[in-house]
Amino acid sequence: MEYLDFELPIKELEEQLTKCNIIGEESDVDVTSTCKQIEQKLEETKKSIYKNLTPWQRVQLSRHPNRPYTLDYIKALCGDTFLELFGDRNVKDDKAMIGGLGKIGDQSYMFIGQQKGFNTKTRQFRNFGMANPEGYRKALRLMKMAEKFNVPIVTLIDTPGAYPGLEAEERGQGEAIARNIYEMFRVQVPIIAIIIGEGASGGALGIGVGDRVFMLENTWYSVISPESCSSILWRSWEYKEQAAESLKLTSYDMKKNKLVDDIIPEPVGGAHSDRETTFATVKEYIEKSYETLKKMPVDKMIDERMEKYFEMGEYKE
Known part of the structure; x- marks a missing residue:
């Protein structure tokens, strides 16, 4: 431990x-x-x-090396029913972005999420959970497949950001993320998005548009990480705790500002301290959300999805 x-x-x-x-x-x-x-x-x-816990301490918990990752959740929720799907049909298969079909009970879901590694070798293999453009294009391909077969979508978000490398930018990183955001507004099946760890910048937003957006209690969601914010504003990482406080990035801040729909409680000590309870709670939130969303007419569901995001950031002078 x-x-x-x-x-x-x-x-x-x-x-x-x-x-x-x-x-x-x-x-x-x-x-x-x-x-x-x-x-x-x-x-x-x-x-x-x-x-x-302070905001910085919650950031630390979200990065805990023993914290469950996307594949851990999928395995716990779906068991042996999960079928992983690969490739964006254009460049290659991105190992940082995984997706596929799985069942919770008798209901099929399309699961999509960023996957981090648990040791040096797997972290390099998964590119530390930072997807390239082909990762986001693979995610969009799977969303379109889910739409075609009327399968609800669950996205599991855990990334320090989209990969900022030169080749990623050359292949259209910004366009790929923007395209995903645009298309997710119009997908005609329910989308449930859950931040299970780090939710940083466009890397998270690329699979983060949903009818229901949840955050686990000890996670964060922000346009920038505390360290990067500190290095920009103070030219040093020493002020990362102050940056974390100012960014209002915790689940409680997000819920207060109406940027997420609800907070999924974690066991005392964090998700890694009692994985089975965490998995059971996440499963309950997914099933309850889908039960509500599946009863809604498609047009109404899409209108409400759009309206939710249009209302974000409104202010009066």
Whole structure:
């Protein structure tokens, strides 16, 4: 188990609890009372820490190396029914953007999302979750396929941004993302978008237009990362915590500003601390959302989808 800097008090108490249990098992000393006291203090410490997280600490949790990624969610939700689909039918298959058909219960869904790696080799293979233009064009191809067969779409967003490399720009990175945003407004099947980790810039928006947009509790959604914002405004990454506060990028900020529809609660300690509960909660949100959306006439659903985004950013002088 890896711990973030603000989680060190939890680490110390868990180590104490482990030692206490070992002493009880290896000797005749009754340590039941002591272990219970440590457990109680551990729970109180966890609640105290995770109820008062700063925006920067939530950013750190969203990047936790043990946090579940897109394929983890798909495997948990669909089991063996998931069939991955490849390629944009133009350039190549982008490994940072994955998609395919899967079932939750008896209902089929088209799943699309960014996939990060869990070690050095897989991170390089997945390009750290940063998709090239062909990734967004693959996503659009799968959305059009879902529309053709009347299959609802679920997008799982977790990216530090679209890949900013020279070749990506030469192949039309900006156009690919803009095209996706434009086309997603008109897709004639329900779209449910969920930010499961990092939701950065156009890389997230490229698959982020939806009838229902949710954020897991300890995720962030912003036009720029705190580090990049800090380097632009202060010429240094040292002010990333201040930048995170100013950007209003947490799920609570997004819900308050009506940029997302709801917040999906995470277990105490983050999604990685209790994966099964997280997967079950996400599944519940998907199923409830689809039950509502499938009853709506297509024209009304598209009109409401457009109106939701048209209302964003309105102000009065």
